[in-house]
Amino acid sequence: MNKVAHTTIRPTHGLNLLSQEEIYQLSNPSADLYQLFRDCALAVLNTDSNEDDAEQIFNLYSDFDIKLKPQPRGVMLEIFNAPAQSFVDGEIIKGIQEHLSSVLRDIVYADFKVLADGCGNGNITDKIFHILRNAGTIKPNVAPNLVVCWGGHSIPRQEYDYAKHVGYQLGLRGLDIITGCGIGAMKGPMKGAAVGHAKQQYNNGRYIGISEPGIIASESPNAIVNELVIMPDIEKRLEAFVRLGHCIIVFPGGVGTVEEILYLLSIQLHPENTIDIPLIFAGPECCRGYFTTLDKFLRKCLGDDIAERYQIIIGEPDKVGTLAKNAVQLIHKQRSATSEAYYFNWQLKISPELQHPFEPTHDNMAALRLDPNLPKHELASQLRSAFSGIVAGNVKSFGIRQVTQNGPYKIDGDSTILNAIDELLRVFVKEQRMKLGQGEKDYKPCYQIV
Numbered sequence: 001m002n003k004v005a006h007t008t009i010r011p012t013h014g015l016n017l018l019s020q021e022e023i024y025q026l027s028n029p030s031a032d033l034y035q036l037f038r039d040c041a042l043a044v045l046n047t048d049s050n051e052d053d054a055e056q057i058f059n060l061y062s063d064f065d066i067k068l069k070p071q072p073r074g075v076m077l078e079i080f081n082a083p084a085q086s087f088v089d090g091e092i093i094k095g096i097q098e099h100l101s102s103v104l105r106d107i108v109y110a111d112f113k114v115l116a117d118g119c120g121n122g123n124i125t126d127k128i129f130h131i132l133r134n135a136g137t138i139k140p141n142v143a144p145n146l147v148v149c150w151g152g153h154s155i156p157r158q159e160y161d162y163a164k165h166v167g168y169q170l171g172l173r174g175l176d177i178i179t180g181c182g183i184g185a186m187k188g189p190m191k192g193a194a195v196g197h198a199k200q201q202y203n204n205g206r207y208i209g210i211s212e213p214g215i216i217a218s219e220s221p222n223a224i225v226n227e228l229v230i231m232p233d234i235e236k237r238l239e240a241f242v243r244l245g246h247c248i249i250v251f252p253g254g255v256g257t258v259e260e261i262l263y264l265l266s267i268q269l270h271p272e273n274t275i276d277i278p279l280i281f282a283g284p285e286c287c288r289g290y291f292t293t294l295d296k297f298l299r300k301c302l303g304d305d306i307a308e309r310y311q312i313i314i315g316e317p318d319k320v321g322t323l324a325k326n327a328v329q330l331i332h333k334q335r336s337a338t339s340e341a342y343y344f345n346w347q348l349k350i351s352p353e354l355q356h357p358f359e360p361t362h363d364n365m366a367a368l369r370l371d372p373n374l375p376k377h378e379l380a381s382q383l384r385s386a387f388s389g390i391v392a393g394n395v396k397s398f399g400i401r402q403v404t405q406n407g408p409y410k411i412d413g414d415s416t417i418l419n420a421i422d423e424l425l426r427v428f429v430k431e432q433r434m435k436l437g438q439g440e441k442d443y444k445p446c447y448q449i450v
Contacts, residue, residue, distance in 0.1 A: 002084035003061075008069065008076045009092055012101040018068070018075055022108055027068045036213055037107050040230060041066045043216040044099045045079075045086045047223055048183060055400045057217050077104075099221050099228045102135070106230040109134045115232060124355045128236050128243060129344060135229045137208060137244065138343050144332045146208070147324050148178045148245035150260045151185025152253030152433055153219050162284040162317065163188030163251050169321025171196020171205065175328065178245055180237075181209020181228060182219030185251040190224040208244070212237040215256075218395035233357045234388060238263045243345045247278045247327040249320065250310075252287045254433035255394065258294070258424070259387040263354060265302065266380035268309050272349040275334065278327035279310040282320045293427050300420040301383060302376055353381050360389035360399050362406050370413025370421075386411055386421070393446025394434055403446045412450040422449045 025033040042064050046057060065080040086096040114127045132138045147170055151163060167177060167189030177193045179186035190207040197205035209225035212234050221228055231237040242264060250261060268276050281291055291312050298306050313320050335342055358364065368382050389409050392399025428434050429443050
């Protein structure tokens with residue numbers, strides 16, 4: 001494990017201008033904001049890591065530190081014992097410097113400007129808009145062209161190549177990409193789109209990565225991301241995806257991908273929402289069984305008519321590209337006719353339980369209502385929380401500690417729903433979709449189906 005013992009860099013984005021209180025909170029080891037900034041900075045510098053256990057990463061780099069050093073012309077970042085892969089001949093890679101500056105920008109803005117007065121039910125969407133606007137991610141006077149790509153970070157080569165081929169088709173059609181910014185099915189579409197954009201001599205390609213502090217250590221931003229945004233938590237991260245995106249493509253993934261799907265389906269099933277975000281499930285021929293299992297799970301939990309909410313495409317990356325382009329053009333036409341904003345999906349109704357953070361404690365996981373008699377959008381939301389807890393138990397520092405101290409999360413509820421969850425998760429374990437490099441023999445479940 002190679003490290004760079006010491007270096008200093010200047011933040012970009014004009015963030016060399018900080019108040020004394022901001023500098024103090026970010027530099028004081030006893031302050032929560034300092035720990036948040038340190039952990040996120042380490043994740044950015046640990047780019048393209050092959051480790052997705054946040055606790056393990058923090059242990060490997062326990063001697064890492066980052067400090068704000070006041071200067072006559074602003075501040076410098078002083079970094080100690082950083083992962084060496086972010087440097088070339090002793091100099092930090094420019095894209096990584098941009099990512100590090102984005103982390104500082106978003107933490108400072110969210111904590112001091114957005115979250116300081118709390119997040120009541122009525123203003124969370126406004127808060128998300130403010131964070132995205134401050135990051136420069138919201139751009140007026142641009143026709144809809146943002147495709148959200150979801151999928152796993154722990155995937156085999158053929159699935160990564162397929163995601164890259166789909167990204168290439170999207171890039172040829174002038175579509176820009178939003179992902180969770182990590183490796184695997186998040187990196188593939190961006191890499192393919194970059195080639196497609198280059199062939200079309202499209203020089204303003206946008207590769208937007210949206211992360212949050214709980215997941216960024218296990219899914220470090222890949223180097224292709226040219227617009228990185230750190231949202232305060234997973235719920236605001238998911239809302240940012242659906243507020244920004246004009247079409248969503250889902251590649252094969254694990255429990256995090258299912259959490260994202262259930263989040264979107266809960267919104268689409270809400271009785272106050274009449275306009276869907278186009279949703280495409282796509283994968284290579286080897287993943288036909290994966291999507292059969294996923295489709296079966298969704299039908300068992302939410303009813304057969306849930307399949308009307310998505311299309312499944314096996315192979316044919318060009319067809320996926322065409323469908324995405326047509327979907328975006330339809331969104332353009334609809335928004336133009338109703339004078340809705342192109343850049344932010346204000347019209348979506350999102351329930352409070354999807355906006356407020358779900359804390360994956362054992363009590364909260366056991367209290368989930370997995371009841372088929374619930375309204376479908378509420379059941380989808382409860383299922384989303386269950387999968388969010390499993391994600392935390394697999395790769396997030398808080399969840400890993402909870403499971404280590406108290407044993408696996410217990411998931412209880414209706415037997416049909418529990419059987420569907422169990423069947424899906426067994427497939428994920430068998431196909432090594434739970435954690436990097438861990439299959440049936442190595443994976444220790446962080447959950448127990450009661």
